Amino acid sequence: MTPMKVALLFPPQGHFTQPYLSLPSLTAYLRTHGHEVEQFDENIEAYDHFLSEAYLRRALEKIDARARMAELDAKSELVFSDMERYQVLSEIAVAGDEVAGSIEEAKRVIRSKEDFYDYERYLWAGRTIEQGLRIVSTAFAPTKLTAHGFIMRFRVERTDEIIAALDCEDENPFVDFFREHTMPRLKAADPDLIGISLTFASQVIPVLTLCRQIKAWKPDVHITVGGGLLAYTAEKLSKREELWGLIDSLVLLEGERPLLQLTEHVAGERDLADVTNIIYRDDAGEVRVTPQEKPLDISTLPTPDFDGLPLDRYFSPELVLPLAATRGCYWGKCVFCTLYTVIGPGYRGRSIEQTIEDMRSLQEKHGANSFYLAIEDLPPEMARAFPRAILDAGLNVNWWCDARLEHKVFDEEVCRDLAASGCKRIAYGYESASKRVLARMCKGIDPEESMKLIRRTHDAGISVTLYAMIGFPTETREEAMETLETILANRDSIQEVSARVFYLDERSEIFQRREEFDIDEIYPDPEADLQVYYDFHCKSGMSRAEARQVYLDFTKALRSHFPVFQNTNMLYHELKSHYFLYLVKHGTFEALRDEVLEPNVERVAATGGRPRRGDHVLELPLAFDRSVLDDIVNSIDSATIRPRYQSDLLEDEDRARFDRELPPLARSPSTLLYNARTAEVQCLSPAAADLLERCDGRRSPEEIVSVYPEEVRPQALAALETISKAGLIEAVPPRH
Amino acid sequence: MKNDDTRDESAEPKVSQENAAKEANEDPKQPQRYEFKIAPVDPKNNFDFEDVADK
Numbered sequence: 001m002t003p004m005k006v007a008l009l010f011p012p013q014g015h016f017t018q019p020y021l022s023l024p025s026l027t028a029y030l031r032t033h034g035h036e037v038e039q040f041d042e043n044i045e046a047y048d049h050f051l052s053e054a055y056l057r058r059a060l061e062k063i064d065a066r067a068r069m070a071e072l073d074a075k076s077e078l079v080f081s082d083m084e085r086y087q088v089l090s091e092i093a094v095a096g097d098e099v100a101g102s103i104e105e106a107k108r109v110i111r112s113k114e115d116f117y118d119y120e121r122y123l124w125a126g127r128t129i130e131q132g133l134r135i136v137s138t139a140f141a142p143t144k145l146t147a148h149g150f151i152m153r154f155r156v157e158r159t160d161e162i163i164a165a166l167d168c169e170d171e172n173p174f175v176d177f178f179r180e181h182t183m184p185r186l187k188a189a190d191p192d193l194i195g196i197s198l199t200f201a202s203q204v205i206p207v208l209t210l211c212r213q214i215k216a217w218k219p220d221v222h223i224t225v226g227g228g229l230l231a232y233t234a235e236k237l238s239k240r241e242e243l244w245g246l247i248d249s250l251v252l253l254e255g256e257r258p259l260l261q262l263t264e265h266v267a268g269e270r271d272l273a274d275v276t277n278i279i280y281r282d283d284a285g286e287v288r289v290t291p292q293e294k295p296l297d298i299s300t301l302p303t304p305d306f307d308g309l310p311l312d313r314y315f316s317p318e319l320v321l322p323l324a325a326t327r328g329c330y331w332g333k334c335v336f337c338t339l340y341t342v343i344g345p346g347y348r349g350r351s352i353e354q355t356i357e358d359m360r361s362l363q364e365k366h367g368a369n370s371f372y373l374a375i376e377d378l379p380p381e382m383a384r385a386f387p388r389a390i391l392d393a394g395l396n397v398n399w400w401c402d403a404r405l406e407h408k409v410f411d412e413e414v415c416r417d418l419a420a421s422g423c424k425r426i427a428y429g430y431e432s433a434s435k436r437v438l439a440r441m442c443k444g445i446d447p448e449e450s451m452k453l454i455r456r457t458h459d460a461g462i463s464v465t466l467y468a469m470i471g472f473p474t475e476t477r478e479e480a481m482e483t484l485e486t487i488l489a490n491r492d493s494i495q496e497v498s499a500r501v502f503y504l505d506e507r508s509e510i511f512q513r514r515e516e517f518d519i520d521e522i523y524p525d526p527e528a529d530l531q532v533y534y535d536f537h538c539k540s541g542m543s544r545a546e547a548r549q550v551y552l553d554f555t556k557a558l559r560s561h562f563p564v565f566q567n568t569n570m571l572y573h574e575l576k577s578h579y580f581l582y583l584v585k586h587g588t589f590e591a592l593r594d595e596v597l598e599p600n601v602e603r604v605a606a607t608g609g610r611p612r613r614g615d616h617v618l619e620l621p622l623a624f625d626r627s628v629l630d631d632i633v634n635s636i637d638s639a640t641i642r643p644r645y646q647s648d649l650l651e652d653e654d655r656a657r658f659d660r661e662l663p664p665l666a667r668s669p670s671t672l673l674y675n676a677r678t679a680e681v682q683c684l685s686p687a688a689a690d691l692l693e694r695c696d697g698r699r700s701p702e703e704i705v706s707v708y709p710e711e712v713r714p715q716a717l718a719a720l721e722t723i724s725k726a727g728l729i730e731a732v733p734p735r736h
Numbered sequence: 737m738k739n740d741d742t743r744d745e746s747a748e749p750k751v752s753q754e755n756a757a758k759e760a761n762e763d764p765k766q767p768q769r770y771e772f773k774i775a776p777v778d779p780k781n782n783f784d785f786e787d788v789a790d791k
Contacts, residue, residue, distance in 0.1 A: 090776065627775040672777070685773035712770040719772030724776065 006030055006259075007191035008039045009182075012046040012174060013150035013202040016315045017577040019044075021322040021374050022197045022255070024304035028257040035263055038189045039308045042210070043253060045179050048313050050145070051107060051132045056100035065093040071375040073623040078665040080658035082094075083629050088138050090129070091681055093295075094620035095674040099131045102676070106132070107315065116317035117585050119596045120678070122578075127679035129315070129368070136173065136597045140547045142649055144173045150202040151647045157528035159240045159454035159634040165205045165315055166212050174206045178213050187217065191689040193266045195251075195259055197225040207547055211246040222266050224259070224278070226251030231342045232507055232532045238279045238287050240529070249280040249339045252289075254327075256295055295344045295556035298327055299351055303358045306366060319368040322576040325355040325386075329376040331404055333442045334429075336472070336502065339376060350380060352389045359397055370584060374403035380409040387414075387421035396585045407449035424583045426457055427465035427498070433486035434479040437472055440517070451490055458493035463579075463589045465496040470554060471547025472502045473510065473517040473538045480542065480550045495564075495589045496579070497558050500552045501639075533645050535733070548640050553644035563597040609731040611704065611720065614696030617728050618674040625668040626683040634666065675727050682726055687720055695720075697732040 008023045023039040030037045049055060070087050089254045106128035109115040130147065137144045143152045152172065154165035166651055169175045186194075194214060199208050201400075211223055221451050225247050230237075234250045237243055249272065251258045258277045264270035272280050304323065311319060328347035329339055336521040350358075362368050378386075378401050390397065399421075403410075410418075432438050433447045457466050466487065470480050473580040487497055504510070510517055512536075525531055533542060542550065565577065586592040635698055636658065638648045650658075671689035673682045684692065694704045705716040723729055 626777060627773065630775075631776060681777040683773075683775045683777050685771050687770050688772045688774050691772060708770065715770065715772055719774060722772075722774045726776075 001034060002263065002269065003034050003036060004263040004267055005018050005190065006035050006193045006195065007186060007189050008037060008195045008197075009186075009210070010039075010041045010156055011195045011203050012043045013204040013206065016042045016044055016047045016415060016632070018146065018307070018314055018316060018320045018322065018372070019306060019309050019311070019323060020197070020199070021304060021361055022199065023309070024306045024322070025301070026255050026259055028302040028305035030259060030263065031305055033260055033263075034259075036061065037308075038191070040182065040185065041309050042178075042182055042206075044310060044313050044315075047172065047315070048107070049181055050136045050163050050173065051099050051103050051105055051474055056096075056103055056132055056135050059135050060092070060096045060100060062139045063092060063096075065089045065096055065134070065138075069620075069622075076667065078624060080631070080632070081655050083633050083665060086624065086626070086629055087633050088134065088141075090620065090622060090626055090672050091674075092135055092138060094672045095131060095679075095681060096135060096617055096675050097620060098674060099128055099135060099679075102128055102204035104134050104365055110315045111312070111317055113317045117582070124679045125159045125404060131158065131679065140171050140173045143173065144649070145173065149646070150206070151649055151650075152205060153649060153717060154205065155182070155528065155644070155647070156201050156204040157525065157531045159237070159242060159529050160527075160674050162205055162208060163242050164532075166209050172209060173710045174209045178206075178210050182210065183213055183217060186214065188586070191221065191232075193259075193262055194221055195255070195262075196223065196225045196490060198225050198229050201229060203227075204229070208246055214247055220264065222248045224249040224251055224262055226258070228253040228342045232338070232486070232505075233530050234279055235289075238281075238289075239363075244281045246349070249275070249278045252277045252279065253292070253342075256296060257293060258303070264682065292344075295327070295346045297347050298324070299354060301350075303361050306362070310365060312706055313421065316577050316581065318370060318581060319366055320370040320580065321362055321368045322372045322374040323355065323358055324374045325350050325352075325358075325382065326375045326379060330379045331377065331444060333444060335440075335442050335513070336469070341507040344532040347379075349379065349382070355386070356389050356393050356395065359395055360393065362396070363397065369397055370577070370581065371397060371399040373399060375401055378403040380406055383409050383414055383418070387423065390421040391417075396422070398422040398424050398580075400427070400580055402427045404429060405445045405450040405453055407446070407453040409558070410453050410456065412456055412460070415456045415462065419456075419460040419462050423462055425463040425465060425495075425580055427467065427496075428454065428457075430454075430466040430487075431483075432471045432472070432479065433483040434475070434477070437475050437479055440471075440474060441472060447486070448659050451486070451493075455493045458495075458589075461588045463495045463583050464493060465498060467496055468499045470499060470551045470556075471542055471544065472500050473504075473514075473519055473536075474541040475502075475547075476541050477546060477550060480547070484550075484554050484557060488557060491561055494562075496562065499551060499554050499558065504536050506532050506534065516610050531645075535643055544643070545640055548637070548643075552637060552640075561613075563593050566597075573694045596682060610697050610700055611695040611724065611729040612732050613692055613695045614677075614728060614730050615677075617674040618676060619672075620672040621689075622670050622672055623667050624665055625670045626672055627670065627687075628668070629665055632662070633648065640713045648730060673728060678727055680726070682728070687716075688723065691716055691719055692723055692728060695723075695729045 008026055010020055010023050014020055019041060027037045041636055050726050072086050073079065075082065078086060088366050106125040109121050109125035133146055150166050156162060165172055171276055196207055196210065207225060214221065214223060230250055231252060234252055238250060261270055261275040265272055265275055273288065273290060279287060279289050281287050306321065326347065326349040327343050330347045332347065360369055379540035400423065403426050430450060431441060431443060435447060438445060438447060454464050468483055487494060504522065519536050521537040522534040523536065524534060582590065582592055582596065586595055638650050641654055642651055669686055671684045673684060701717060701720055704720065705713045708716050
């Protein structure tokens with residue numbers, strides 16, 4: 001075997017709070033076999049770069065929000081597309097400079113072990129990061145880069161559109177990012193083989209953008225792409241000529257062995273035809289699929305190797321490292337699931353001793369005390385023995401994972417042991433409260449027993465997250481509402497709900513057996529050569545539009561009833577690890593709720609003394625009422641109008657229709673305020689803005705409102721209190 | 737209704753933002769003159785739960 005230099009890259013866009021497991025798993029495997037591996041997490045690198053003061057300042061210059069706002073404010077009325085622009089530009093015009101100036105501090109707060117847990121500072125930092133991403137997105141409009149997604153107007157289900165996105169420098173922020181930041185480091189590494197992860201649809205355009213730049217630099221270097229998404233799309237993608245100018249091979253299923261064999265190929269020691277589990281194009285131009293090897297025995301794998309990743313740059317104060325104790329699902333019967341497509345057939349596990357050793361060595365090496373078990377579900381034997389093993393080993397760790405609602409396994413003792421071993425959160429696949437729907441899904445769980453288990457889990461001190469699915473074929477509105485009502489009725493024991501609408505995936509069992517589920521029609525997009533999800537018609541149960549509406553009602557109810565989803569949503573927003581770390585800090589959800597989320601102290605109004613408008617409040621007078629405009633723009637749900645795969649962008653055609661058909665917004669002034677201490681934006685009516693203006697530090701509240709007719713003074717005083725609670729005024733002590 | 741592409745910009749009233757705000761506020765006939773409205777503007781409340789669940 002000849003040692004080779006391998007570069008492994010995780011391209012944007014994925015989550016930014018912790019590293020993913022793909023590169024460390026592959027790196028460990030290749031290093032164990034004597035290869036030199038450099039791993040590049042270009043996802044966190046990109047977020048870190050975009051959310052920097054210099055980058056945001058350049059973006060602001062490009063956007064020129066004040067000038068574009070002046071144009072919009074000069075109009076006699078705004079049509080829908082104007083309103084969309086107005087919403088974004090007005091926020092940037094009032095807050096952009098401040099956001100750019102404080103973005104470095106916001107990242108520092110999120111990464112600081114002290115300031116991260118100061119909830120007010122945390123919320124400020126989280127909001128500032130969100131605002132920073134809106135600035136980046138606006139500079140590349142209509143592209144949207146958020147904490148959770150990257151979408152362009154180019155559809156990732158259509159190869160032609162993907163290819164068109166690769167050079168679209170005005171809308172694709174990664175063209176410049178890869179050229180300026182990734183390529184110089186990759187050139188310095190000068191690898192013999194380059195492996196790129198493609199797990200999410202949000203990575204498709206960035207991956208191929210990067211491949212194009214690599215090929216322009218070094219046409220002969222072998223680029224292989226592997227990951228979860230390819231399990232669905234590789235075969236379709238491989239039919240496209242354009243692909244083979246950018247990529248040399250596609251890896252299907254697990255990457256360890258194919259990647260190792262590819263190192264032998266680039267060393268001239270193995271033919272591509274003898275590399276297993278790949279698709280490639282041979283010298284005659286024929287696309288070949290090589291034989292599939294049986295799944296790996298994962299107990300033979302080394303501990304994931306995170307060395308070389310920028311571990312101090314994730315947006316988190318502490319490392320939460322992912323670990324896979326198992327691959328596959330021991331249940332494997334749910335008809336909607338496509339897991340076997342992604343990681344191959346069969347269910348395999350490492351021994352409990354190995355997982356304990358993985359945790360111990362990563363704790364020693366990186367000081368990581370928190371782990372996310374990146375497994376599909378906690379198998380019964382592991383649920384029973386793993387907690388004891390952690391305690392017996394004297395490991396002081398915190399962890400969380402997904403699990404099936406196995407009511408016979410998770411008895412009181414198991415739940416207690418899990419909590420004692422540091423398990424702070426379990427995410428259960430609940431899906432539905434309806435026995436009939438669960439039976440049709442082949443979930444193999446009983447909703448009533450499930451709810452008892454949920455209570456046991458919660459009572460043991462573990463935070464419970466439920467996955468819920470709406471619109472499973474044949475599900476009625478009543479059945480979906482039963483799910484919502486059951487969840488709400490048991491909300492004392494449930495801390496988070498992750499709801500989604502059912503998608504019909506062509507790799508799922510239900511797709512093959514769709515007639516049995518009353519699906520009589522599917523609607524393929526004739527131009528989408530990479531399509532894997534289909535819109536469909538079902539003869540019974542809710543229509544797709546109804547299911548979406550129930551989902552919207554469902555999420556609205558979650559927002560009003562669950563503390564984690566209320567106010568700012570920030571903890572849920574940073575789902576991967578922030579909520580978990582707050583749980584670790586406070587011990588239990590109840591403590592977190594009482595000490596942080598719903599403290600028993602009201603935000604005190606500073607209306608005593610002589611209120612004075614704070615210097616930290618930035619103002620922008622507007623010719624249109626921004627709060628009315630928000631109501632109109634936010635009332636449009638793009639997914640109801642025209643469902644698009646992983647995209648909430650409106651189609652130009654729909655936008656043009658709204659421009660024609662929706663009544664335009666008439667002029668009516670308002671004032672936009674940015675509170676630089678909280679990073680919150682408020683919209684004030686003219687009277688409220690006038691009231692704030694009168695808070696000059698020289699008058700008492702009564703004197704301030706004395707200019708108004710007597711009958712409106714009580715409202716004015718109440719408004720003053722609201723303004724104060726929003727942190728817009730400070731009280732100057734009364735003179736003595 | 738004309739759409740944005742065909743709009744004749746020269747026909748639009750050219751009023752500065754500050755003046756526009758002031759004019760409306762000082763008009764005693766404004767029915768909302770004493771409406772003290774303070775509304776948080778928070779586009780992230782519109783995030784889709786599904787986006788969060790995917791990664």
